[in-house]
Amino acid sequence: MRPLGRGVWQFSLPPRILSQGAVGGRREAAGPLGGELDQTFQDTSLGKVTWEQAEAALQEEALSLALHKARLAPEDLDLVLAGDLLNQCVSSTFGLLSFQIPFLGQYGACSTMAQTLLLGAMAVDSGACERAAAVTSSHFCAAERQFRLPLEYGGQRSPTAQWTATAAGAVVLSREGPVQVERGLAGRIVDLGIRDPANMGAAMAPAAADTLLRFFQATGASPAEYDALFTGDLGAVGSQLLLELLGERGLDLSSLHQDCGLLLYDRDRQDVHSGGSGCGCSAAVLCGRILPRLAAGEYRRVLFCATGALLSPTTQQQGASIPGICHLVQLGRA
């Protein structure tokens, strides 16, 4: 591995993605990617008695699917990197407890899929592990109660608000597999002073712009080298802001850009306002659509840039701004 800049690196012998699992809830099943998810649950409680347990079960299902596809058992994994939005990342703890895999908990808010992928690839590349997994999830009902209002309150949603996906994704990293992790970039915390928790897209767009500008500067890559650029859940508002911010700096990525928050749902048909969000949103799009298309040769090289809003309900109530972050992974067909 060699550094290309601060927090930007290139894998000399790219680690591979051996398999992945994508799961979703009822709304995700009814969306445009419903048929591309490995498993969906019409009962979004997954038969559990709390939303937290339901979200934990999403992680368990996603990792089980990824392991099953690779014909691996949990003991074949040396490490799992996982995180989620819930306080103290309890979906990851309880969802992955039974696997008994060495575990390093991550917190990157909705950027977690990219973050776990980066560190999992680094762990495999370093020789510390033969195989590692990267897992994340979110659940609409658990997130609403924790970050906003209890569902029973029936609050109105702002047009700029996004819909937390009930979904999870899991990736198995190894030295074999059809997709390779070629480059990585760890994002910086960027805070332009956005204070509206119903407008996460605006809070995260500056971080995505910072990451993309840093990436193209450090690598000297041309946008023409990529078949697509996926941001993780900027939604409609944040996506437009991102393209504007990049345009101001002379970088036009509009023909490449897609947003996981706009792919997971049909905004005309589904009441998700500015689009999807939550760790599970970009995770499900990565594992349900992007990785299978790379494996099939439909894409040769893409950028996956998951974005996160680093707020807590406490800091929000205290009047703090909402810093954002965006981690980037360059993926290619092996």
Next chain:
Amino acid sequence: MRPLGRGVWQFSLPPRILSQGAVGGRREAAGPLGGELDQTFQDTSLGKVTWEQAEAALQEEALSLALHKARLAPEDLDLVLAGDLLNQCVSSTFGLLSFQIPFLGQYGACSTMAQTLLLGAMAVDSGACERAAAVTSSHFCAAERQFRLPLEYGGQRSPTAQWTATAAGAVVLSREGPVQVERGLAGRIVDLGIRDPANMGAAMAPAAADTLLRFFQATGASPAEYDALFTGDLGAVGSQLLLELLGERGLDLSSLHQDCGLLLYDRDRQDVHSGGSGCGCSAAVLCGRILPRLAAGEYRRVLFCATGALLSPTTQQQGASIPGICHLVQLGRA
């Protein structure tokens, strides 16, 4: 680097610890390690208007001290790995925001210092970074309100309860420095069904035992190779349980064992019940005592095993058990 077992690895060319910073509050200043911390604050609000901001300032101070000692500027760091106990790890976000260093947020509860050290060392070893920092913190007042009761309630504390340290630690990892990171182990989530949130030591001791048994089995090392073994905040109750659990498996580490939760305070003089806890506890002991003693040659080789209890107030109120985790770092004089 080469793997020694599942989630256990040995650095072929050990990354170094270049410098560290340890800060604490009033109670930590009055404890046995008061003179070994780089900076202490009699006003534990650090002049801020919220406890969350005060905790963020502890991280900022700790990293500033570590940078100052190494004569480095924030832009000399390629990556910072940090986490804390607060919901969505906001002390790390807001404490490290101004440094503008590529950031990967971690969640390992009170095991965070070991976890960030492991991944920071891996990042330097892999060649992704020239220099990385590992940072964590906790604050008694922020943690009490979030996990237990508002301070104003004046609740009685159980004799098995531990005192969350108001403290932070920061380490700069590099290819140079007096201390080296020789081996690492990522812990597994261990759950023996403890449900008493006022007895974290009991919840974490089984994880510490699992980690130490795995480590000695994977490495074939003898306890005689080490000058000391530091567990991170098991306290009096958890420390005794750890030695009992290890004894049942034929491993006697009683002559090596010290616990950061028992080192930071004087339990006879200070009202901390079973001992200290919180991410900042083992971080301050590592950065204030262990690393300086390694650098001075007073220790040649030690094991640092920070432990974490992976609960949230929500899962606790829902009646869930408290899983524990323990990550291990083998440190030696370079």
